[in-house]
Amino acid sequence: MTAFVAVADLQGFAPAARKLGLSPSAVTRLVAALEERVGARLLQRTTRSVALTDVGARYLERVKQILADLAEADASASAERLEPSGRLVVSAPVGFGRQHVAPLLSDYLKRYPDVAGELRLSDLMINLVEDGVDCAVRIGQLADSSLVARQFGAMRRIVVASPDYLAARGTPVAPSEVAAHDTIHFGATTPAVTWRFVVGGRDLRVPCTPRFTTNVADAAILHAERGGGLTRVLAYQAAEAIRDGRLQIVLADYEVPPMPIAIVYPTSRLLSAKVRAFIDLAAEICDWRFGAKSTT
Numbered sequence: 352m353t354a355f356v357a358v359a360d361l362q363g364f365a366p367a368a369r370k371l372g373l374s375p376s377a378v379t380r381l382v383a384a385l386e387e388r389v390g391a392r393l394l395q396r397t398t399r400s401v402a403l404t405d406v407g408a409r410y411l412e413r414v415k416q417i418l419a420d421l422a423e424a425d426a427s428a429s430a431e432r433l434e435p436s437g438r439l440v441v442s443a444p445v446g447f448g449r450q451h452v453a454p455l456l457s458d459y460l461k462r463y464p465d466v467a468g469e470l471r472l473s474d475l476m477i478n479l480v481e482d483g484v485d486c487a488v489r490i491g492q493l494a495d496s497s498l499v500a501r502q503f504g505a506m507r508r509i510v511v512a513s514p515d516y517l518a519a520r521g522t523p524v525a526p527s528e529v530a531a532h533d534t535i536h537f538g539a540t541t542p543a544v545t546w547r548f549v550v551g552g553r554d555l556r557v558p559c560t561p562r563f564t565t566n567v568a569d570a571a572i573l574h575a576e577r578g579g580g581l582t583r584v585l586a587y588q589a590a591e592a593i594r595d596g597r598l599q600i601v602l603a604d605y606e607v608p609p610m611p612i613a614i615v616y617p618t619s620r621l622l623s624a625k626v627r628a629f630i631d632l633a634a635e636i637c638d639w640r641f642g643a644k645s646t647t
Contacts, residue, residue, distance in 0.1 A: 352414045354381035355393060359411050363401055435625040436465040442479070442487035446568055446588060448472040451639065452488050459632050466625050479617050485626050486616040490585070498615040501630055504639030505609035507586040510546070511598040516578040523581070526550060526557045526605050533580030536561035537571035546583050548605040555605075572598070586641040612639045 357367035393407035443452040526548040592598040
């Protein structure tokens with residue numbers, strides 16, 4: 352199409368070839384291939400001149416608009432790679448996203464006014480490409496090798512209880528003592544509930560019979576604060592209650608290794624500026640080190 356437009360505008364194959372940096376024969380072949388594809392003669396050729404046919408004149412008008420649209424699309428894509436712009440879709444787990452990713456995205460949109468943001472909160476493991484998500488915050492080991500991950504911290508899974516409960520029932524000092532306590536299970540409802548610990552470098556699964564089960568962390572933490580027993584949650588979920596003294600961590604020496612917190616995005620040779628800027632801002636302002644026992 353570009354060769355055809357050049358020939359039509361310059362009224363000759365030789366000047367068009369000079370403009371495009373090609374040989375006249377190459378330009379001739381390109382125009383001939385275009386005519387073959389559309390099934391119509393676009394140019395009338397003589398030994399002295401080149402003129403548009405009626406079909407060619409109408410086709411030229413459409414082709415110029417198509418090439419202008421392509422140039423605009425290329426420029427827009429190039430600009431988006433250089434400066435954050437367009438629409439950024441971020442996915443995150445519900446609780447963590449509400450507390451930690453939403454403020455990050457808010458700061459990001461203030462810094463980059465040419466970007467429109469969307470935060471999708473879900474505890475389901477979504478497919479980024481199929482769901483049109485630019486990047487996602489994930490907690491835990493990544494099973495999808497098609498994603499690129501940048502780690503920003505780590506997350507402990509902790510056992511907590513209220514000071515009043517521990518004063519009345521005693522503080523467990525070993526995982527084997529969990530069975531003697533009231534427990535609050537947060538997570539999927541299963542016939543057999545077990546809590547995982549690490550003892551002497553080996554995994555230990557401790558069965559328990561919860562007195563209260565919920566799929567919402569806030570409900571489990573509230574019941575624990577009211578003296579309901581031991582509950583096992585992610586560190587960020589109980590951070591405020593621990594900081595305020597409403598809950599205490601127990602069995603810290605037997606916790607499983609912290610889980611990584613990462614921002615992931617699909618493998619891409621050309622990462623867009625909007626995603627790169629989001630990741631860079633997270634590195635600049637976010638403190639997601641929930642894996643250090645001193646932070647809680």
